[in-house]
Amino acid sequence: MNTATTTANGHSVGHDDHGHHPTGLMRWITTTNHKDIGTMYLWFSFAMFLVGGCMALTIRSELFQPGLQIVRPEFFNQLTTLHGLIMVFGAIMPAFVGFANWMLPLQIGASDMAFGRMNNLSFWLLPPAALLLTTSLFVPGGAAAAGWTLYPPLTIQLGMGMDMAIFAIHILGISSIMGSINIITTIFNLRAPGMTLMKMPLFCWTWLVTAFLIIAVMPVFAGAVTMLLTDRHFGTSFFSAAGGGDPVLYQHIFWFFGHPEVYIVIIPGFGIVSHVISTFSRKPLFGYASMVYAVAAIGILSFTVWAHHMYTTGMPVTAQLYFMYATMFIAVPTGVKIFNWTATMWRGSLSFETPMLFAIGFIFLFTIGGFSGLVLAMAAVDVQMQDTYYVVAHFHYTMVAGALFSAFAGAYYWLPKWTGHMYNEKLGQLHFWLTFIFFNMTFFVQHFLGLAGMPRRIPDYAVQFTDFNQISTIGAFGLGLSQLLFLYVVITCIKGGPKAPAKPWEGAEGLEWDVPSPAPYHTWEVQPIVK
Amino acid sequence: MLTQIANAAYQVNFQEPATKLAQTVYDLHMMMMYVCGAIFVGVFGVMFYSIVRHRKAPGRVAATFHENTTVEILWTVIPTIILLFIVWPVTKTVVAMRDATSADITIKATGYQWKWGYDYIKGEGEGIKFKSVLSTPREQIEGKAPKGEHYLLEVDNHVVVPVGKKIRILTTAEDVIHSWFVPAFAVKQDAIPGFIRDTSFRAEREGTFRGQCAELCGKDHGFMPIVVDVVSADKYSDWVAEQKTKMAAVADDPAKVWTMDELKTRGESVYAQNCAACHQPTGKGLPPAFPALDGSKIATGPKEGHLDRVLNGKAGTAMAAFGKQLSDVEIAAVVTYERNAWGNKVGDMVQPSEVKALRQ
Numbered sequence: 001m002n003t004a005t006t007t008a009n010g011h012s013v014g015h016d017d018h019g020h021h022p023t024g025l026m027r028w029i030t031t032t033n034h035k036d037i038g039t040m041y042l043w044f045s046f047a048m049f050l051v052g053g054c055m056a057l058t059i060r061s062e063l064f065q066p067g068l069q070i071v072r073p074e075f076f077n078q079l080t081t082l083h084g085l086i087m088v089f090g091a092i093m094p095a096f097v098g099f100a101n102w103m104l105p106l107q108i109g110a111s112d113m114a115f116g117r118m119n120n121l122s123f124w125l126l127p128p129a130a131l132l133l134t135t136s137l138f139v140p141g142g143a144a145a146a147g148w149t150l151y152p153p154l155t156i157q158l159g160m161g162m163d164m165a166i167f168a169i170h171i172l173g174i175s176s177i178m179g180s181i182n183i184i185t186t187i188f189n190l191r192a193p194g195m196t197l198m199k200m201p202l203f204c205w206t207w208l209v210t211a212f213l214i215i216a217v218m219p220v221f222a223g224a225v226t227m228l229l230t231d232r233h234f235g236t237s238f239f240s241a242a243g244g245g246d247p248v249l250y251q252h253i254f255w256f257f258g259h260p261e262v263y264i265v266i267i268p269g270f271g272i273v274s275h276v277i278s279t280f281s282r283k284p285l286f287g288y289a290s291m292v293y294a295v296a297a298i299g300i301l302s303f304t305v306w307a308h309h310m311y312t313t314g315m316p317v318t319a320q321l322y323f324m325y326a327t328m329f330i331a332v333p334t335g336v337k338i339f340n341w342t343a344t345m346w347r348g349s350l351s352f353e354t355p356m357l358f359a360i361g362f363i364f365l366f367t368i369g370g371f372s373g374l375v376l377a378m379a380a381v382d383v384q385m386q387d388t389y390y391v392v393a394h395f396h397y398t399m400v401a402g403a404l405f406s407a408f409a410g411a412y413y414w415l416p417k418w419t420g421h422m423y424n425e426k427l428g429q430l431h432f433w434l435t436f437i438f439f440n441m442t443f444f445v446q447h448f449l450g451l452a453g454m455p456r457r458i459p460d461y462a463v464q465f466t467d468f469n470q471i472s473t474i475g476a477f478g479l480g481l482s483q484l485l486f487l488y489v490v491i492t493c494i495k496g497g498p499k500a501p502a503k504p505w506e507g508a509e510g511l512e513w514d515v516p517s518p519a520p521y522h523t524w525e526v527q528p529i530v531k
Numbered sequence: 532m533l534t535q536i537a538n539a540a541y542q543v544n545f546q547e548p549a550t551k552l553a554q555t556v557y558d559l560h561m562m563m564m565y566v567c568g569a570i571f572v573g574v575f576g577v578m579f580y581s582i583v584r585h586r587k588a589p590g591r592v593a594a595t596f597h598e599n600t601t602v603e604i605l606w607t608v609i610p611t612i613i614l615l616f617i618v619w620p621v622t623k624t625v626v627a628m629r630d631a632t633s634a635d636i637t638i639k640a641t642g643y644q645w646k647w648g649y650d651y652i653k654g655e656g657e658g659i660k661f662k663s664v665l666s667t668p669r670e671q672i673e674g675k676a677p678k679g680e681h682y683l684l685e686v687d688n689h690v691v692v693p694v695g696k697k698i699r700i701l702t703t704a705e706d707v708i709h710s711w712f713v714p715a716f717a718v719k720q721d722a723i724p725g726f727i728r729d730t731s732f733r734a735e736r737e738g739t740f741r742g743q744c745a746e747l748c749g750k751d752h753g754f755m756p757i758v759v760d761v762v763s764a765d766k767y768s769d770w771v772a773e774q775k776t777k778m779a780a781v782a783d784d785p786a787k788v789w790t791m792d793e794l795k796t797r798g799e800s801v802y803a804q805n806c807a808a809c810h811q812p813t814g815k816g817l818p819p820a821f822p823a824l825d826g827s828k829i830a831t832g833p834k835e836g837h838l839d840r841v842l843n844g845k846a847g848t849a850m851a852a853f854g855k856q857l858s859d860v861e862i863a864a865v866v867t868y869e870r871n872a873w874g875n876k877v878g879d880m881v882q883p884s885e886v887k888a889l890r891q
């Protein structure tokens with residue numbers, strides 16, 4: 001452990017006495033400081049968000065009208081695949097790891113993450129993986145073109161872009177497993193005296209559950225793509241019936257990873273939203289304990305429902321029924337969380353700064369996503385919806401309105417702590433409203449497209465789907481452009497703006513508000529004590 | 532043109548059901564919408580009440596309560612009970628849906644990159660088989676001609692079935708996973724290479740019903756529609772008779788020796804249906820994923836190599852083994868065509884008997 005350790009009287013000892021502190025570029029490359037690493041994660045994730053967003057806009061441009069106008073079908077498939085992979089693994093997951101790096105030590109009163117060097121490594125694994133994914137567009141045969149789910153036997157047909165994607169997934173997996181080990185160790189070992197697990201801020205709890213999920217399922221995914229790799233190059237036939245394998249086996253393995261994965265991208269957001277709602281309601285979170293149990297229950301249940309993505313593969317009717325019941329049951333703990341947030345706002349003293357707007361937007365839209373999930377859970381109905389635009393709408397309501405909105409809520413909430421300045425509140429609110437309106441314009445109409453039978457992952461469609469596709473495309477451009485406003489707000493906030501006090505939000509609770517804003521490079525040299 | 536068709540476009544729910552099961556699915560969906568709608572109004576009614584009435588204002592003091600075991604138990608138990616009520620009708624539907632027994636007619640649907648093959652294997656019409664390929668002209672797709680009414684939802688050969696009879700569909704695939712999806716029947720079943728799965732439907736009314744492949748199956752995934760004509764029992768019998776005569780007429784005499792011109796003409800149509808999707812009508816392909824045939828080493832080299840590639844495909848690429856899909860005559864014709872079309876001027880030809888010999 002290379003972080004500064006603190007003696008009882010507060011003197012700092014360790015490698016980072018100010019004299020030998022690397023500056024300039026080397027500061028970032030070699031840093032073991034959780035705040036530097038958190039910042040790098042956040043910037044990386046935003047950059048990837050823009051890259052994946054440009055791909056989405058290209059897809060949507062092609063879909064503005066029926067007919068092929070802008071891209072060829074095979075390139076279209078490459079774009080959908082990379083858009084999905086990049087958004088999930090490059091944008092959302094790193095964003096939350098960035099939040100974890102920045103905030104966990106501050107929230108639990110630790111001076112840094114448990115393993116500084118490993119922390120540095122887990123960040124620096126990301127850029128090569130991102131490079132592999134994006135440059136695969138330009139190799140012979142192009143990028144992987146089988147959707148982010150990478151189902152064989154289609155993936156067996158693809159060119160070297162597919163191998164690059166597999167390699168990238170291995171690297172990303174290693175990175176997130178190391179990150180998770182770091183988070184778990186930090187939470188278990190470095191909490192301030194007096195901070196019992198049940199006193200821990202909810203964001204720490206949600207990350208604790210998430211980190212366990214990551215450690216449990218990333219190796220599963222790595223295994224699945226490794227089997228793909230050997231099927232492609234070394235003559236095995238795990239997924240080929242001709243050689244005694246089974247293409248559906250891949251789907252089972254993939255979704256055993258993939259379903260918990262969709263909770264991995266949302267659970268940390270639950271934590272952030274809980275803080276924000278309670279802060280701006282000026283009331284303690286309602287049902288802290290049941291929140292913790294609900295998150296844990298959702299985490300555990302997420303392992304038991306994977307085949308609800310596979311109702312049309314022809315599994316036995318008993319299996320279909322089991323997966324349907326289990327899936328519907330997840331609605332109960334999810335409902336408990338929504339009710340708790342509502343009760344937190346009830347009879348509070350509410351104000352609506354940008355983080356609060358994003359948090360309320362989150363609850364509202366995520367609930368819609370939850371309802372469409374309930375519709376999809378009914379196996380008989382899912383047969384109509386599976387692989388149509390209804391599913392695209394559903395998962396964007398959970399991943400964009402869920403994960404992304406909570407990430408924005410968190411970003412605005414903690415920006416003063418990170419930068420020492422207040423962001424421009426007016427522009428922040430404008431960013432929210434633009435995002436909210438254009439988001440619904442983009443994705444709400446896709447429910448209708450799916451109900452009417454438009455399959456997903458198609459570059460061209462029948463004319464009766466035209467109108468809603470045009471609305472969706474216009475919305476997507478609005479949504480994409482609005483994010484540049486966010487970039488502007490963040491940059492101006494870093495550069496200046498009104499000085500932020502240590503605790504800029506009246507109702508905020510928690511150790512992170514005891515340190516000055518911006519949080520000094522080394523905090524908690526004297527461990528705080530929690531009563 | 533566009534707006535004219537688009538008038539019918541504001542469809543915000545399922546297509547009109549054509550089977551009892553599809554109607555049940557429709558009703559289940561509506562029931563769920565009402566349940567969700569009610570919960571939504573309840574929860575967000577409370578939340579918006581707070582947003583309006585409990586906003587920060589001079590003199591407003593926030594309450595401090597932060598738990599209440601009774602309500603927490605209540606709002607765990609009540610949703611559970613609601614779910615139990617929903618589960619019962621859905622369970623019945625799922626069970627009914629998965630029952631494909633005692634069918635009147637059994638049809639095998641095989642997914643290929645990128646077309647469907649149909650074999651009527653049991654019941655009236657047994658023995659009929661055909662391929663069903665997208666028939667929307669390329670010019671419409673590329674925007675060089677106005678789009679027709681059933682743009683992308685039309686094929687050369689429709690599946691025809693009698694109304695009111697239970698039809699069992701067996702699905703399988705030759706290359707990658709496809710999915711046989713006809714919304715009005717509430718039928719979607721993956722077609723998995725090496726495995727056979729089944730589903731069924733009993734159409735309640737006559738008409739033409741259109742769907743599309745619903746599993747990403749490569750480049751032309753968006754271009755493999757499914758069209759089913761539901762007709763009266765009489766019309767169906769007529770269709771069966773007509774198909775049988777047609778099949779007898781086109782059945783190729785295996786002993787016949789073909790001329791170059793005959794082979795080239797036949798080959799051109801086989802090429803258009805099976806090869807042009809990847810290698811393009813011009814033979815230029817889409818390199819590097821789909822190599823050009825015009826001037827290719829294989830198409831201008833020894834004909835054994837060329838035949839081998841067409842019969843057996845190339846593992847690990849989208850080049851299928853057409854030996855299983857096409858007859859000896861079709862293979863002989865298409866190989867001959869490829870060797871003599873565009874800039875290829877090899878000048879030799881392949882007879883069906885040579886293909887037959889190679890298959891052994």
Ligand code: HEM
Pocket residue numbers: 053056057059060080081083084085087088092146147148149392396399400403404442455456457458476479480
């Ligand atoms: C401006 C915002 C976005 C737009 C306009 C957009 C649009 C799209 C479109 C058009 C598709 C293709 C759907 C299909 O044909 O299957 C898609 C797929 C997908 N998107 Fe997004 N998206 C956006 C943001 C996001 C974000 C933030 C995430 C993740 C957190 C995300 C995750 C996915 C995933 C996982 C897929 C599935 C890819 C696949 O089919 O393999 N998207 N998106």
Ligand SMILES: [Cu+2]
Pocket residue numbers: 642708709710744745746747748752755
């Ligand atoms: Cu297909």
